[in-house]
Amino acid sequence: MRNPFKTAAVAVSVVAAAAMLASPTAFAKDDDSRSEIHQGLKQGDIKSLSDILVISKDRVVGEVIEAEIDRKGGKWIYDLELIDPQGFKSKVKVDAKTGDVVEGAKKAQREERRDERREERR
Template sequence: MKWFSIAGYLLLGGMLATSNCFADSDQDVAREAVRAGEILPLNEIMKVVQRDFPGKLLEVELERKGPLWVYDIKLLQNDGVVRKMRYNAKTAVLLGSKIKPAGKARNDLSASEAGEGS
């Protein structure tokens, strides 16, 4: 597989830590990419993320897009906004970002329950 999910900070000593939530082959691929200098360890990316977008990590995926590795990160910011970001895994450069108010899903559900929805 070319991607894996990480439910939180899964790093020890600058390397991706093991977890039962993804296959050994995914772990091996990610570790080898870190060792080979193809990607930065997640803790280095998270330093950049937390500096620019303080909040709680919700989800991380590491994907290979052709020759480019990317970290897709979902974060609950301190102001209640859910932000999805994509970072170049080798350079920690932000490639894109989207935001969604955290309460939007609850508000949409409340409207439909009240008969106000479509």
């Protein structure tokens, strides 16, 4: 039997990911940010969202449903909103240059361990 929530969540994730992978500048807040982001991409200070998702896939649990990029403390940071396989939302911040999870990693790790324990019980 199909779970309609899971089907909807997957559909939303696919559409959101496709839209976001086009370009980080597509979800910048203003024109100045767009030009800064474009410059950062050209200079290698910012990785594309698709690259970031590949780099951080083992540390970020769930499907990205929303993403923004902002400069915080002199660094470009991707703010990612995720939905996990159980349908729970979480947020994580990822360094746009390195792919390092800078906030939310502990929660993601806890959720990953929780999922592993569930799998072991089956």
